[in-house]
Amino acid sequence: MLVNSAVITGKGADTAKGRSPQEVSQIRELLKARYDDLNAEYEEAVAENQRLRLVEIGDAAGDDQADSGSKTAERDAATSLLRTLLDRRTQAEIAMQRLDEGTYGNCESCHNPIPVERLEVFPSATTCVHCKANRERRAG
Numbered sequence: 059m060l061v062n063s064a065v066i067t068g069k070g071a072d073t074a075k076g077r078s079p080q081e082v083s084q085i086r087e088l089l090k091a092r093y094d095d096l097n098a099e100y101e102e103a104v105a106e107n108q109r110l111r112l113v114e115i116g117d118a119a120g121d122d123q124a125d126s127g128s129k130t131a132e133r134d135a136a137t138s139l140l141r142t143l144l145d146r147r148t149q150a151e152i153a154m155q156r157l158d159e160g161t162y163g164n165c166e167s168c169h170n171p172i173p174v175e176r177l178e179v180f181p182s183a184t185t186c187v188h189c190k191a192n193r194e195r196r197a198g
């Protein structure tokens with residue numbers, strides 16, 4: 059006689075601790091959307107940067123000192139925006155990798171899964187709201 063072995067125990071979920079597969083794929087969608095947004099913004103910023111450089115080269119001959127100063131400032135701002143976007147894009151990329159490894163989205167302090175709603179607003183959050191509040195209370 060066969061023993062009924064069809065009862066599946068809680069084992070087998072090798073995703074983030076305590077997180078359902080549905081939630082994991084929800085987070086993946088969030089991170090992917092964020093990555094795509096940042097990627098589009100980055101490409102726009104690259105194009106803008108190139109445009110500024112071309113204007114600068116084209117104008118250089120007739121510039122007085124003040125003019126070229128403000129253009130440098132404009133270009134510096136564009137360059138720093140570029141760096142910021144690249145940074146954020148890299149963070150989104152790393153978050154997706156960590157999600158695949160099952161290490162993304164858990165509180166580094168209490169190790170509970172950080173709620174999806176929080177990750178949606180703060181994708182780079184590394185603590186849950188409770189631990190964050192505790193830390194701030196201690197720090198302040």
Ligand SMILES: [Zn+2]
Pocket residue numbers: 165166167168169170185186187188189190
């Ligand atoms: Zn926590």
